Amino acid sequence: MNFIALTTNILVLNIFFVYGKKYEPNWDSLDKRPLPQWYDDAKIGIMMHWGVYSVPSAAGGEWFWGVWGHYGHPNSNSSQSKFMRNNYPPQFTYQDFARYFTAEFFNPDDWADLFENSGAKYITLTTKHHEGFTLWPSTYSPNWNAKDVGPNRDLVGELAKAVRSRNITFGTYYSLYEFYNPIEGKDKRNHHKTNEYIRRKMFPEMLELVEKYKTEIIWVDGDWEGKAEYWNSTGFLAWLYNESPVKDTVVVNDRWGLKLKGHHGDFWNLKDNFASVTLIKHKWEGTRTLDLWSWGYRRNMNLDSLVPTKDLIRLLVRDVSCGGNFVMNIGPTHDGRIDLVFQERLLDVGKWLKINGEAIYKTRYWTYQNDTVSQFVWYTKGQSAVYAIAIEWPKENVLQLGSANELFVNKKPIVTMLGYPDKLKWTITNTPNKTVSITFPNRATVKGEWAWALKIK
Structure with a gap:
């Protein structure tokens, strides 16, 4: 059954439950699904925050529009508003940035080669951040996607093909909520007693992403804007685990509704830049930015804000010892480059793994995490x-x-x-x-x- 073809007036709460399937749309049932082994074996991943926010590449990073709009431009004293007053005409809107998101230097094979040499076994691309702009030609985001404006390319499809040709698993980040989507805003004003945004935009778009690109990681975010019941998270996951083309291999994180981090999901993320020095028996992921001040690219970053290679290796070792996976986040530029300093860090990790990967890949946590005498x-x-x-x-x-x-x-x-x-x-x-x-x-x-x-x- 093609769920994308379902009409939007069908109740979202019911469209994914298929009677008699293995997993039912409730947490008790969904939490019983075993973790696909490939994810626990992989250990190392890369996340990329790439979108229209990569154009200003200024204060706020991927949150540029959210902060700029929240404080009211052009007259507020926020760093975003000052940046806009100093560099753009008064009538310039955030949407105007999209035509400068050109990706003319984006070569998916070059990226895939870099990822392969970094030792990463999977990548997670931000296919839609809170700005709502999609990196694939989404049917449900007309004129606000990378095919209709800016690069005029299917960035998701191109990268998925390139990394898979190198036996790297392809995954996607997707923001449940959007900064200023008027339909979602209406649902929110109705105290989420309506779900028009879910029916018309979010669910059809997520289904399109899964069915078209067969993504094997679904890393959702924006969970704080509503409870899981509003997002109908259990309904989506029941379809994903029972009916989707990746039902046997897909893994998801834990951000499926307000205050649900660390409770549900194939792996827990818990919070941004999360780290642990003790064992967590439920599979988890430490996802960290190489630039400490932003997930997206910043043109004004400096060496003091970059995580040194030595610290990355230490975090990697500690995460794996404590039962986690280790993920490095980078922000590509608006024109499709990965900054040389990010390349250097990724390649450094890859060099270390070429020697020591046997102690990382396909391993599990031991009786002890760190030593009682030599705690390093x-x-x-x-x-x-x-x-x-x-x-x-x-x-x-x-x-x-x-x-x-x-x-x-x-x-x-x-x-x-x-x-x-x-x-x-x-x-x-x-x-x-x-x-x-x-x-x-x-x-x-x-x-x-x-x-x-x-x-x-």
């Missing part, structure tokens, strides 16, 4: 080995481990360092704590930097 050591577990990843080089080239002693007591494991050819020597004390001492090689003989993974087998 984090653990992961593979099928036949445990990995101890040191995010600092130990003093005097000797690493002390407390949590891993169970792997050594009355056993004779082989300890190696990924990227180093020889076995490492180790001893274990006879004290009650039975601390393990592992002798590191001369640092100059070891490949790579930032963190070092030991394989204990």
Whole structure:
């Protein structure tokens, strides 16, 4: 059945429930769906915030229009209003930016090559942010999409094809709400007793996105504007898990309604730039901006606002050890480039993964997350080995481990360092704590930097 063809006067609350299917449109049923294994195996992803907001590339980033409009232009003292007064004529509107969103340098194969070399196993593209502009020729967003104005291209389709040709999973970000959509505004004024925006815009558009591009990640946002009942989140998810072309492989995040973060979804995101130093047994994702001040591109960013490679590697190791996936967010430019400093960071992570990826990909969390003696050591577990990843080089080239002693007591494991050819020597004390001492090689003989993974087998 083609759900896109459904007329908008059908009650949204009922259109997705198909009697007798495995998952019913309620959280008790939906939460029983097992996580597709590919996502837990992948570990590393990239998110991109790209849209009309990439044109001003100024204060507010992807929220530029929302803040500018909220404070009332052209006379407010907001940085957005000042920016507009100083650089554009008084009659210039946000919609006028769209024709300058040109993407003339966008080469999807170049992007896909970069992502492949970064070690990422999936990407999530912002196909529609809060501004409502879609990066595909949406039937439900006429004259406010990348095919009708600006690039005059199907940016979603082009990138999906390129990344899939490199065995990278394609995913999409979609904002449930829009800054100034008049239909949604009417629903809100009616205290969400009406759902005209859902019927006419949001649901048909989400279905179009899934059916046309077979996206295997649906990363929704804008949840705070309404309860899940208004968005009819459970109805959509029941269709997605039962009937959609990606029903067996798709994964979704946890932003399906007001105050629902960390309660439902295949993986939890919890909050922007979320990080954890303790185990979270439900699958989660740490999604972080490389530019600390914006998710979208900023022309005025500086080095102080960029996350150093060393910190990215540390976050990656810690996230995976605590049961999460690690995602790096970048903001491409309005003309379709990925800034050189973003490329450098992504490639640095890729270089590290080429040496140490065995300790990351397809691993699971271990009994301990970080070591009780050397707390800069984090653990992961593979099928036949445990990995101890040191995010600092130990003093005097000797690493002390407390949590891993169970792997050594009355056993004779082989300890190696990924990227180093020889076995490492180790001893274990006879004290009650039975601390393990592992002798590191001369640092100059070891490949790579930032963190070092030991394989204990």
